[in-house]
Amino acid sequence: MGTPTGEFFDQFAGRVANRYWRGEYSWEFADAAMNELFAYAYVRSNSGLSSFAWAVFSAFDEGEYIHAGANGEERTLALLEPLIGSTAGTSHDEARAIHHVRAADANDCRCQTMPKALLVADQPANWVDTLEHVESDNWNILRSCKGCRQLWSVELFDRLQPQVAIRVTERGRWLEEGECVDTRKQLLLQSRGGTQVEPCAWLACSDEPVVGVAYCLNHLWQTGARR
Helix, strand or coil, X not given: CCCCHHHHHHHHHHHHHHHHHCCCCCHHHHHHHHHHHHHHHHHHCCCCCCHHHHHHHHHHHHHCCCECCECHHHHHHHHHHHHHCCCCCCCHHHHHHHHHHHHHHHCCCCHHHCCCEEEHHHCCCCCHHHEEEEEECCCEEXXXXXXXXXXXXXXXXXXXXXXEEEEECCHHHHHHHHCCHHHHHHHHHHHHCXXXXXXXXXXXXXXXXXXXXXXXXXXXXXXXXXC
């Protein structure tokens, strides 16, 4: 007879949590493993997670979001500590040191000094490649900084349009945030250098035109300009 479902979930979650805590698993690998366990429990088997497995899953799920004063990985470690900290053989401070070293080596993070929206072409070469792939739709990819877990919505490359990346504040709204027209308009205005003091050339529009063109921001956007 096989292992009972609840016991299997506990063993699986315990192994993932302990190996992540000791630095044997990366955050990305452990998070993906718990997401797979969740899918099996609720989609494929309809059995539901045990309470312990749910707590471990929640620790990594919480880590997918940025929390004030702590990055996602720190959040996961804090939630795992009462579950496994006393039996893992590695202290909380040691676990934090292990994962902070990994994050620093993985990516020289500049997220906190970067604007809300940016043109990928203006960033250091291969900046996008340093971000972890989280999920995607037909036109955008949700990526995560290896250093601080900041989420970015990054457009797929299109040689006819500038590639845009937008900082995501809520994981559940990443597509909405990534496609926000107001945010993209402000990026267009910033890339053009602001506005100039004279009326827009569009009929009956009195708004100030963008530097270097005859149209205001809204009417320049309507022409299809994105940079």
